[in-house]
Amino acid sequence: MDQQRLTWLLEQHLADKATEHERQELLDMVKANVNEELFKQVMFEKMQEEIPAFPANASSWQKMVQDVVNIDKTPAAKQSPRVFTLYRWMAAAAAVLLLIGSVAYFIMGRTSNAGLAASQKALPALVVTPVNKSLLQLSDGSRIWLDDVKNGKIASYENTTITKQDSQIIYTTTNHSGATHYNVVSTARSSQYEVVLPDGSRVWLNSGSSIRFPASFSSKERSVELLGEAWFDVLHANEIPFVIHSGNIVTSVMGTAFDIKAYPGEHAMIVAVQRGRVKVQSGNRSLATLEKGHQVKVMADESYFQSTIDTAHIAGWKKGDLYYKDEMLADIVADLQRVFNVSIQIKQASLKKVITTVSFNKNTGLRKSLDIICRITDARLSESNGTFIIE
Numbered sequence: 378m379d380q381q382r383l384t385w386l387l388e389q390h391l392a393d394k395a396t397e398h399e400r401q402e403l404l405d406m407v408k409a410n411v412n413e414e415l416f417k418q419v420m421f422e423k424m425q426e427e428i429p430a431f432p433a434n435a436s437s438w439q440k441m442v443q444d445v446v447n448i449d450k451t452p453a454a455k456q457s458p459r460v461f462t463l464y465r466w467m468a469a470a471a472a473v474l475l476l477i478g479s480v481a482y483f484i485m486g487r488t489s490n491a492g493l494a495a496s497q498k499a500l501p502a503l504v505v506t507p508v509n510k511s512l513l514q515l516s517d518g519s520r521i522w523l524d525d526v527k528n529g530k531i532a533s534y535e536n537t538t539i540t541k542q543d544s545q546i547i548y549t550t551t552n553h554s555g556a557t558h559y560n561v562v563s564t565a566r567s568s569q570y571e572v573v574l575p576d577g578s579r580v581w582l583n584s585g586s587s588i589r590f591p592a593s594f595s596s597k598e599r600s601v602e603l604l605g606e607a608w609f610d611v612l613h614a615n616e617i618p619f620v621i622h623s624g625n626i627v628t629s630v631m632g633t634a635f636d637i638k639a640y641p642g643e644h645a646m647i648v649a650v651q652r653g654r655v656k657v658q659s660g661n662r663s664l665a666t667l668e669k670g671h672q673v674k675v676m677a678d679e680s681y682f683q684s685t686i687d688t689a690h691i692a693g694w695k696k697g698d699l700y701y702k703d704e705m706l707a708d709i710v711a712d713l714q715r716v717f718n719v720s721i722q723i724k725q726a727s728l729k730k731v732i733t734t735v736s737f738n739k740n741t742g743l744r745k746s747l748d749i750i751c752r753i754t755d756a757r758l759s760e761s762n763g764t765f766i767i768e
Contacts, residue, residue: 381711385720386402386720503589503602505604505641508563509565511565511570514562516558519532523570526541527541537550537551538550539560539592545573563588564582564584574601576599576619579609579610585605585715586606588607594617600619600621603621603623605638608695610634612632613632619632623646631653648667650672650691654666654667670685674703697740699736704734705730706729706733710750713743719764720765722767731754
């Protein structure tokens with residue numbers, strides 16, 4: 378079962394954008410495979426995006442449950458016991474998670490005015506899979522859909538004001554109050570947002586990315602968490618390090634500009650330095666101290682290697698330049714799905730693992746970009762029901 382494809386189909390279904398072909402593909406994908414854990418993981422991650430608020434697409438989740446239940450009504454003689462059990466598990470899991478979301482909503486609704494202490498009990502979740510619309514989650518559980526609000530003040534805490542200016546979210550704080558209010562900004566596919574953090578540091582989030590950070594930093598450390606890709610321009614502060622947590626990888630700086638690419642499920646994480654110096658470690662193990670024009674690639678098995686990189690290519694995605702150096706085709710395609718908000722399949726497992734270097738501009742367009750990829754990987758491109766297929 379392909380996790381990226383499964384996630385995409387679930388998202389299309391929940392957004393009520395799935396074609397009949399995609400809906401059937403989703404059901405066939407589950408029916409043809411018995412990897413319950415993978416389906417459980419992806420489905421739970423999608424449900425987590427709706428908690429603690431009541432699921433915005435509750436009817437779609439209910440439809441998912443009904444789809445599964447309807448398939449379960451297929452005569453037992455036509456199903457293997459294993460598949461029958463899997464369908465029953467899916468229906469039960471979806472129903473239980475939906476119930477949890479409903480209960481959480483009821484509780485949050487009853488306690489929304491209970492004061493600051495109550496609101497701090499829940500930490501807003503990092504979004505593992507891309508949201509349908511770019512989102513700001515506040516520490517009290519409320520959500521602000523960034524593309525739907527006008528420029529100007531959009532929220533505030535005791536000493537912090539949050540304003541929006543086009544694709545920029547700005548945090549302004551007078552002083553640290555002692556209470557820590559965590560916020561999460563998540564970008565949708567084909568979307569980018571810049572966040573000006575309370576210390577003046579800037580973070581530009583690429584498509585399908587998510588960052589969690591305090592609305593005001595303490596005087597000892599500036600710490601954030603990242604899933605996806607972001608370019609950081611960190612304001613120098615003596616004795617107050619800036620630390621980014623990306624899964625098991627920790628990147629520490631004092632003041633510098635660099636890019637981190639750490640999408641869940643991809644084969645490598647990359648840290649590339651545009652200015653200054655960056656320290657990268659995994660747990661207590663130091664991996665690299667990088668200077669301008671250097672990068673480290675950390676593989677899923679925790680092996681890693683350093684290389685040089687033209688600083689012009691670092692965070693080129695900010696201006697539409699898509700540059701991939703020695704990356705797996707599967708990861709490149711996953712990136713293109715985020716950038717262009719489309720569905721792309723790679724048929725052969727061996728083709729997914731092909732390592733290649735390629736670059737083009739977003740203005741080149743998806744079709745031409747895929748044609749370039751197919752030429753250099755000796756593959757063929759086709760399209761079926763809105764899905765691009767590489768084989």
